[in-house]
Amino acid sequence: MNVVPPTSASLIAPLAGVLPSGGLLTAEEDLARYSRDWSGDHFGRPLAVARPASVEEMSALMRRCHEEHIPVVPQGGLTGLVGAAVAADNGEVVISLERLNKVRSINPIDFAIVVEAGCILEDAKRAAEDNDCLLPITFGAQGSCRIGGNVATNAGGFNVLRYGMTRDLVLGLEVVLADGRVWNGLKVLRKDNRGYDLKQVFIGSEGTLGIVTAAALKLYPRPTHIETALIGLRSVEDAMTLYARARRDCSDLLSAFELILRRGIEITLQARPDFADPLSRAYPVYVLVEVSAGGLVDLSAMLGDFLAGATDLVEDGVIASSRAQGERLWLYREIMVERQGRGGRYLRTDVSVPISKLAHFVADTLAVLEEARPDALAVTYGHVGDGNIHLNVVPPLGMGPEAVEQLFEDAEAHIFAVVDRYGGSISAEHGIGRVKQKAFLERIDPVALDLAAGIKEAFDPRHILSNGRILAPKSVIDYR
Ligand SMILES: Cc1cc2nc3c(=O)[nH]c(=O)nc-3n(C[C@H](O)[C@H](O)[C@H](O)COP(=O)(O)OP(=O)(O)OC[C@H]3O[C@@H](n4cnc5c(N)ncnc54)[C@H](O)[C@@H]3O)c2cc1C
Numbered sequence: 001m002n003v004v005p006p007t008s009a010s011l012i013a014p015l016a017g018v019l020p021s022g023g024l025l026t027a028e029e030d031l032a033r034y035s036r037d038w039s040g041d042h043f044g045r046p047l048a049v050a051r052p053a054s055v056e057e058m059s060a061l062m063r064r065c066h067e068e069h070i071p072v073v074p075q076g077g078l079t080g081l082v083g084a085a086v087a088a089d090n091g092e093v094v095i096s097l098e099r100l101n102k103v104r105s106i107n108p109i110d111f112a113i114v115v116e117a118g119c120i121l122e123d124a125k126r127a128a129e130d131n132d133c134l135l136p137i138t139f140g141a142q143g144s145c146r147i148g149g150n151v152a153t154n155a156g157g158f159n160v161l162r163y164g165m166t167r168d169l170v171l172g173l174e175v176v177l178a179d180g181r182v183w184n185g186l187k188v189l190r191k192d193n194r195g196y197d198l199k200q201v202f203i204g205s206e207g208t209l210g211i212v213t214a215a216a217l218k219l220y221p222r223p224t225h226i227e228t229a230l231i232g233l234r235s236v237e238d239a240m241t242l243y244a245r246a247r248r249d250c251s252d253l254l255s256a257f258e259l260i261l262r263r264g265i266e267i268t269l270q271a272r273p274d275f276a277d278p279l280s281r282a283y284p285v286y287v288l289v290e291v292s293a294g295g296l297v298d299l300s301a302m303l304g305d306f307l308a309g310a311t312d313l314v315e316d317g318v319i320a321s322s323r324a325q326g327e328r329l330w331l332y333r334e335i336m337v338e339r340q341g342r343g344g345r346y347l348r349t350d351v352s353v354p355i356s357k358l359a360h361f362v363a364d365t366l367a368v369l370e371e372a373r374p375d376a377l378a379v380t381y382g383h384v385g386d387g388n389i390h391l392n393v394v395p396p397l398g399m400g401p402e403a404v405e406q407l408f409e410d411a412e413a414h415i416f417a418v419v420d421r422y423g424g425s426i427s428a429e430h431g432i433g434r435v436k437q438k439a440f441l442e443r444i445d446p447v448a449l450d451l452a453a454g455i456k457e458a459f460d461p462r463h464i465l466s467n468g469r470i471l472a473p474k475s476v477i478d479y480r
Helices: 008-015 028-034 055-068 121-130 147-153 236-249 262-271 299-308 323-339 355-372 401-421 437-443 446-459
Strands: 048-050 072-075 093-096 103-107 112-116 170-176 182-185 211-218 225-233 254-261 285-293 316-319 377-382 388-394
Touching: 008 048, 008 055, 028 048, 055 093, 055 170, 055 211, 103 121, 112 121, 121 147, 147 211, 225 236, 225 299, 225 323, 236 254, 236 285, 236 299, 236 355, 254 262, 254 323, 262 285, 262 323, 262 377, 285 299, 285 323, 299 316, 323 377, 355 377, 355 388, 355 401, 388 401, 401 437
Parallel strands: 048 093, 072 093
Antiparallel strands: 103 112, 112 211, 170 182, 170 211, 225 285, 225 316, 254 285, 254 377, 377 388
16 A cells, blocks of 8 residues: 655644744744754754643643644753654654643752653752752763753763662653653652553653653752862873772772863863863873762762872872862863864763773773774773763764764774673664664663563553654554
């Protein structure tokens, strides 16, 4: 049978009148800001942008999309790095969560916040702070990413080694399902063993199983003291030995341990002439260490004593003397992340291996890359307290687009081959989306793939939700 593909206008016609005025954008000039993600690598013009302002509106919208087989993709702050939140060109309706952005409640005795999915992470963090609490999801994109995106990607960040990933912080969820039903699992209970823990299925599902409309998240006491140090070391191996000691000696108060190889510091120095080399001379490896606590702990003495006892490892270091100086030390890392690509494309990886193997893994991978693609400029940094490292590849200046594509393909294949040898993961944080799908499907255990396909079928039998992210795309037309 010949299936005539529907036109853009005919696909979205059934959505007319489902949302109140202003809820559905179709004008070209309105669609632009929902079409490109933070990285600039992914572009897709949506058929339309739906902006429900309540759970009831979201439910009505999804019911209609389900009835009419209209493909959709939920969108948060567009900071995701695997091309998952941008529409397939002219093939999907973007559902923006931006109007569902309220903090519904905070209870400092429950140590819990209930927040809508479109709330910007930084706003939720500020609301927690106003109640003397900490929402510990922390990373560079927190001023733009949204809570629903954090849940859908199971976001990590700087403080995972102390507080866990987003998954560890979710107490409950409210989700609008593909057919418009609302699952109200928005509990703030710390313990609840009634049957299957359904929220886990949605966390990290990258918009493929349901649309998160609100989340109940754990809070922690807000630290009143934070101490930050930047340390220079001889090798990644020394950095990892220092990490293991810090875990033991800093009384569980270690909240970040970030590794940066020298090239990362040089990127910041080149990008910002107002930034001086942070230590007395250049070192091959740096770590940013943060300890934090509330109450009566003398953190400054603890960190000072710890570093004084590690002179066999620490070559040089600076301990921030104020919060402002601590924040400036963090800028060496943040500027590097933003400027590493020199304004152009670069290959991003976010792999993980067991923490105990990380130093050897980095050495092996850099050696393999150097041998296979000496023209690749590797930029290496990461949340090494979680065994998670970003081994990014910047092309040489002036390389043509096709050669750049080939370089990325070669470099990624080499990096992932070493990850496989170390029993690691090709995605520690950013997820699969569309960018990592091929590599993911090449590696997934067949039983796991069967189970995953069964879950997708149960939650979204018409494949209208984020079709082609994580799992291979299905033709939505086949399901009409
Ligand atoms: C500078 C920078 C630093 C970063 N650092 C980190 C880091 O340290 N750790 C880390 O984990 N990530 C990091 N990221 C990646 C990114 O910020 C996270 O993945 C973030 O959680 C994405 O949130 P978002 O709101 O931007 O989601 P989007 O990019 O809009 O969407 C991401 C995915 O979630 C889905 N989605 C969004 N909202 C919903 C919803 N309400 N319901 C269902 N699905 C939804 C989308 O369809 C898509 O699949 C970084 C990104 C940048 C740009």
